[in-house]
Amino acid sequence: MKQFIVTYDNALLLFTQEHGEYCIESKFKGANPIAVTQDPIDTNIIYCGTFDRGLWKSDDSGETWIPIGTRFKNNDAFKQEDIHMTRVTSVKAYKDEGGTSSMLLVGTEPSTLFVSYDQGESFELVTDFSHIEGKDKWFFPPRPYTHHVKWQASNPHQPENIFVTIEAGGMLYSEDYGRSWQANKANNAPVDIHVLRTHPTMPNTLYGVCGDAFLNNGHGTVIESTDYGATWQDINEGIEAKYGYSLAVNEDNDLVISTAKSPYKAHSYTNDTASTIYYRQRDNDAQWVEATEGLPDQQGTIISALTEYDGVFYAANNKGVFYSESGGQQWQQLNAKWPHEFINQHAHQIIPIV
Incomplete structure (x- = not known):
C-alpha cells in the first residue's frame, strides 16, 4: 500500500492506494499546513507545521491529528517547554546521535529553531540565529520585514551534519546534530534556496533550487555543491523559466525541478499563473529539458511541490498529483x-509515507 501526504493552502491531503486507485482524505481543514515530516524511528508518527496554528502531530499515519508544542489559548502565556511561535514553516525528524531514537527540529517565522527529543512532548529553543553575522539583512521578499526557516536536509553519510535554509538568508549548517549553527561562508553563496537535497548515493553532494535569479545578488535557478556547501556552481543550461521552487533527485542522479517565469506567475492565483517542470539526466550531457508529456497545461498550474520515492518522481499541484517512472521525461x-x-x-510539500 502506497501513501502520500500533500500540504495545501487550507488542508492536508492523505493519499492511500487501494486496489490500484487512490483514496483522498482531507485533514484539519483551514489550518494552513505547510511543512510535513515522518518520524524515522516510529513511522506511524507524522508532524505537520502550519502557518497560523502551530505544530500538529499524528500517531496513526495521518488519520487523526492533535496540536503540540503551542498549547495555549486566548492570551495565556507560553509555557517554558512550548514553541513560542505559531508560524511553523519547516519540520524535519532525524535519528539522534545514538540512532535509536528521534529528534524533531522545528523552524519558524521569524527564523528560530526549536528541538524536541521526546516526540513532541516538550520543546526547547535551539537558536534564534542572533549570533549569525548578516542576520539583519535577511528578508522574505513578499514580507521584507521578516524571514523564516524554509528547508532542512541532512548528510546521509554523516548524520551529525544538518543544513537549513532561510528565506531569504542563505544556508546554515550544524556539525553536532543541530546543537550549534554557523553560516555558510562560501564565496558567492546562494541566498534564496527554496529546497535543498542531499544526494542518496554521491558523497558530499548538495542540490538546491533557488529564487536567486530574481534578487540583485545571487545565483541562478539550480545550484550544486560537491563539497557540502564549501563551493557552489550553477547548473542552469536549458532553463528558460528561471524562478525555482521545488526539486527532487533519485538514486540514478536524475533531477527534476519546478519553475516559473517569475514569482508572480508561480504563486499569483490568477489567470496569469503558469509553471513548468524540467528534468535533467546524467546521460543527457547535463542539459535541462522541459517536461510536458502527461502533465497539465502550464497556464493555470500553480507551481508544483516535488518528491521522489523508490526511484519514481512525484509532483503535486492544483491540478492533481502526477508521477514519472522515466526520470522526469513522461508523467501520468x-x-x-x-x-x-x-x-x-x-x-x-509532498512526502511519501513509508
Whole structure:
C-alpha cells in the first residue's frame, strides 16, 4: 500500500492506494499546513507545521491529528517547554546521535529553531540565529520585514551534519546534530534556496533550487555543491523559466525541478499563473529539458511541490498529483478523483509515507 501526504493552502491531503486507485482524505481543514515530516524511528508518527496554528502531530499515519508544542489559548502565556511561535514553516525528524531514537527540529517565522527529543512532548529553543553575522539583512521578499526557516536536509553519510535554509538568508549548517549553527561562508553563496537535497548515493553532494535569479545578488535557478556547501556552481543550461521552487533527485542522479517565469506567475492565483517542470539526466550531457508529456497545461498550474520515492518522481499541484517512472521525461496522473475545492490551492510539500 502506497501513501502520500500533500500540504495545501487550507488542508492536508492523505493519499492511500487501494486496489490500484487512490483514496483522498482531507485533514484539519483551514489550518494552513505547510511543512510535513515522518518520524524515522516510529513511522506511524507524522508532524505537520502550519502557518497560523502551530505544530500538529499524528500517531496513526495521518488519520487523526492533535496540536503540540503551542498549547495555549486566548492570551495565556507560553509555557517554558512550548514553541513560542505559531508560524511553523519547516519540520524535519532525524535519528539522534545514538540512532535509536528521534529528534524533531522545528523552524519558524521569524527564523528560530526549536528541538524536541521526546516526540513532541516538550520543546526547547535551539537558536534564534542572533549570533549569525548578516542576520539583519535577511528578508522574505513578499514580507521584507521578516524571514523564516524554509528547508532542512541532512548528510546521509554523516548524520551529525544538518543544513537549513532561510528565506531569504542563505544556508546554515550544524556539525553536532543541530546543537550549534554557523553560516555558510562560501564565496558567492546562494541566498534564496527554496529546497535543498542531499544526494542518496554521491558523497558530499548538495542540490538546491533557488529564487536567486530574481534578487540583485545571487545565483541562478539550480545550484550544486560537491563539497557540502564549501563551493557552489550553477547548473542552469536549458532553463528558460528561471524562478525555482521545488526539486527532487533519485538514486540514478536524475533531477527534476519546478519553475516559473517569475514569482508572480508561480504563486499569483490568477489567470496569469503558469509553471513548468524540467528534468535533467546524467546521460543527457547535463542539459535541462522541459517536461510536458502527461502533465497539465502550464497556464493555470500553480507551481508544483516535488518528491521522489523508490526511484519514481512525484509532483503535486492544483491540478492533481502526477508521477514519472522515466526520470522526469513522461508523467501520468495518479488514479484518483481530484477534489474540486483544490483547483485553486497551492501545494506546499509532498512526502511519501513509508
